[in-house]
Amino acid sequence: MSLNVEWQRRDYSRVPYWLYHDTDLYNHEQKLIFRGTTWSYLCLEAEIPEVGDFKTTWVGDTPILINRNKDGKIHAVVNRCAHRGAAVCRHAQGNTKVHTCIYHRWSYDLTGNLIGIPFQRGIQGMGGMDDDFDKADHGLRKLRVACYQGIIFGSFSEDSEDLEDYLGPMMQGHITRLFCKPIKILGYQRQRIHGNWKLYLENLRDTYHASLLHEFLVTFGLDRATQKGGVEMDERHRHNLTYAHASSDNDSDAKEAYGGHEINSDKLKLLDPSLLEFRQEYTDDRNLAISTMFPNASFQQLNNSLATRQIQPKGVNAFDLIWTYFGYTDDDTDMTNHRLRQLNLFGPGGLVSMEDAEAIEIAHKASFSEERDSSTVIEVGGKGEISDRAYRVNDVPIRGFWSYYAELMGIEPDGAFR
Amino acid sequence: MIEVEKRFAIEDLYSAYGSCLDNDKLEEWLDLFVEKCVYKITPKQNVTLGLPVTLMLCENKNMLRDRIVSLRQANEYSIHTDKHLISNVCIKAEVDANIMMVEANYALFQTDNEGNGSLYSFGTYIDEVFFNKNVPKFLSKTVIVENWSIPHMLSTPI
Numbered sequence: 001m002s003l004n005v006e007w008q009r010r011d012y013s014r015v016p017y018w019l020y021h022d023t024d025l026y027n028h029e030q031k032l033i034f035r036g037t038t039w040s041y042l043c044l045e046a047e048i049p050e051v052g053d054f055k056t057t058w059v060g061d062t063p064i065l066i067n068r069n070k071d072g073k074i075h076a077v078v079n080r081c082a083h084r085g086a087a088v089c090r091h092a093q094g095n096t097k098v099h100t101c102i103y104h105r106w107s108y109d110l111t112g113n114l115i116g117i118p119f120q121r122g123i124q125g126m127g128g129m130d131d132d133f134d135k136a137d138h139g140l141r142k143l144r145v146a147c148y149q150g151i152i153f154g155s156f157s158e159d160s161e162d163l164e165d166y167l168g169p170m171m172q173g174h175i176t177r178l179f180c181k182p183i184k185i186l187g188y189q190r191q192r193i194h195g196n197w198k199l200y201l202e203n204l205r206d207t208y209h210a211s212l213l214h215e216f217l218v219t220f221g222l223d224r225a226t227q228k229g230g231v232e233m234d235e236r237h238r239h240n241l242t243y244a245h246a247s248s249d250n251d252s253d254a255k256e257a258y259g260g261h262e263i264n265s266d267k268l269k270l271l272d273p274s275l276l277e278f279r280q281e282y283t284d285d286r287n288l289a290i291s292t293m294f295p296n297a298s299f300q301q302l303n304n305s306l307a308t309r310q311i312q313p314k315g316v317n318a319f320d321l322i323w324t325y326f327g328y329t330d331d332d333t334d335m336t337n338h339r340l341r342q343l344n345l346f347g348p349g350g351l352v353s354m355e356d357a358e359a360i361e362i363a364h365k366a367s368f369s370e371e372r373d374s375s376t377v378i379e380v381g382g383k384g385e386i387s388d389r390a391y392r393v394n395d396v397p398i399r400g401f402w403s404y405y406a407e408l409m410g411i412e413p414d415g416a417f418r
Numbered sequence: 419m420i421e422v423e424k425r426f427a428i429e430d431l432y433s434a435y436g437s438c439l440d441n442d443k444l445e446e447w448l449d450l451f452v453e454k455c456v457y458k459i460t461p462k463q464n465v466t467l468g469l470p471v472t473l474m475l476c477e478n479k480n481m482l483r484d485r486i487v488s489l490r491q492a493n494e495y496s497i498h499t500d501k502h503l504i505s506n507v508c509i510k511a512e513v514d515a516n517i518m519m520v521e522a523n524y525a526l527f528q529t530d531n532e533g534n535g536s537l538y539s540f541g542t543y544i545d546e547v548f549f550n551k552n553v554p555k556f557l558s559k560t561v562i563v564e565n566w567s568i569p570h571m572l573s574t575p576i
Binding site (some may be wrong): 187220343363 | 461475483487496
């Protein structure tokens with residue numbers, strides 16, 4: 001089937017609602033995006049530091065197994081037995097010398113090569129496989145793997161650009177800043193959101209919603225659209241970074257800008273403001289820097305809360321969101337506790353993030369039955385050219401997301417903006 | 419030997435705890451904690467891995483109050499009602515004359531705004547209960563969420 005999308009505008013300022021709800025389209029996304037030429041976030045090197053350490057994850061809806069081999073090298077393979085298609089590794093993480101499928105005990109080394117088949121020669125000459133069966137032809141499917149600053153990425157394509165080119169200078173800069181020192185994993189949070197995965201990828205590119213939906217930010221003066229900040233994208237506009245500088249506005253700026261929307265900061269103060277304390281850790285004074293990498297990850301700093309977020313689509317109507325929190329290995333106990341305290345801001349129950357799940361679920365639910373010519377409106381920060389903005393109230397990077405999505409899916413309109 | 423009155427008082431504390439949450443009496447729920455309390459919700463996964471990340475961490479009663487004020491005034495979340503079933507309340511140890519270690523299981527069902535219900539969360543409470551004279555309150559409460567992939571989102575306390 002070839003896809004036929006009638007874009008109302010070639011700058012993606014209108015996106016048809018059916019694109020969030022169509023099963024055929026979802027199957028194409030798996031093939032052309034997740035198993036296509038993109039690079040996906042797999043996990044962090046700090047999660048599998050020792051030889052034999054492994055972790056399982058998903059790229060799109062393909063199960064993935066990541067191993068650290070004897071030589072310390074990292075290998076990622078599709079976690080699906082070459083025999084009957086069962087998951088070879090059933091554990092979330094662990095350490096092993098070999099992975100053996102429980103079904104018929106076919107076993108694989110840490111690079112994914114098939115090394116053992118029970119009864120391959122039968123029993124006393126009876127049964128078994130034909131002589132021409134070659135184990136070398138039946139390993140686990142291998143992904144291309146590349147690491148950048150301790151983050152492990154994988155790609156299904158041998159032909160796609162190198163990881164560093166895929167990330168581009170903007171993402172490289174953000175990742176290098178966040179991963180400037182060796183990290184230690186502090187733990188995980190996980191949630192299942194009942195909405196299409198693209199709604200979340202858009203949410204991460206929408207600075208317009210941040211201080212409107214997440215009232216905690218404004219109410220308690222943590223982050224306001226009136227702060228100095230903006231959005232940056234890579235050259236192809238597929239990744240984005242939203243940032244803000246600490247203490248770059250005041251209450252009266254905010255009151256004026258938010259107009260009819262009441263600012264509560266005069267009457268509401270946290271009884272325990274330690275939650276909001278910002279300790280500058282980098283050479284710049286950004287207290288918020290959240291980047292989003294096409295197609296499945298986000299890397300965040302808000303004050304001193306540091307995390308990666310991974311998006312795992314679960315069919316057209318749901319996705320899992322996995323938050324991996326970290327600090328630096330040279331953090332003292334006080335700093336670790338400070339980061340753990342600031343975790344209250346993020347995750348499924350985060351004071352500034354819980355709303356995202358609700359917004360996505362109500363958008364998914366209410367747009368379900370829309371006609372094919374019915375579209376969402378994306379033009380805060382203007383129409384036309386897709387480019388960086390040195391101000392915060394805009395959703396331009398959403399159009400960047402769609403422009404790259406449309407290119408990969410082969411559904412760009414004539415004269416499309418890129 | 420634990421006095422029977424204390425056992426009943428602890429039973430009543432857990433009943434009041436569930437009742438306050440189920441009836442949206444979050445401010446009354448706060449009264450069930452002492453001032454120097456710790457309240458946290460932890461995914462079972464991190465407990466298993468020995469990692470410290472929580473889903474909610476209030477290190478004193480003021481942080482707990484801030485949570486409730488934020489829920490009332492700032493946060494937007496799924497419209498729902500809760501039903502807590504709390505069982506197997508078990509006094510594990512008497513730390514001293516005033517403090518007891520208590521564990522209990524919970525199941526939390528949620529109903530949405532169209533009347534559809536689902537099992538939202540289940541797990542274990544690992545608590546320290548402090549008796550001031552004969553009145554027990556929570557000195558610490560750790561909610562260990564067994565189904566640690568949170569459905570939808572986490573807003574009101576468990």
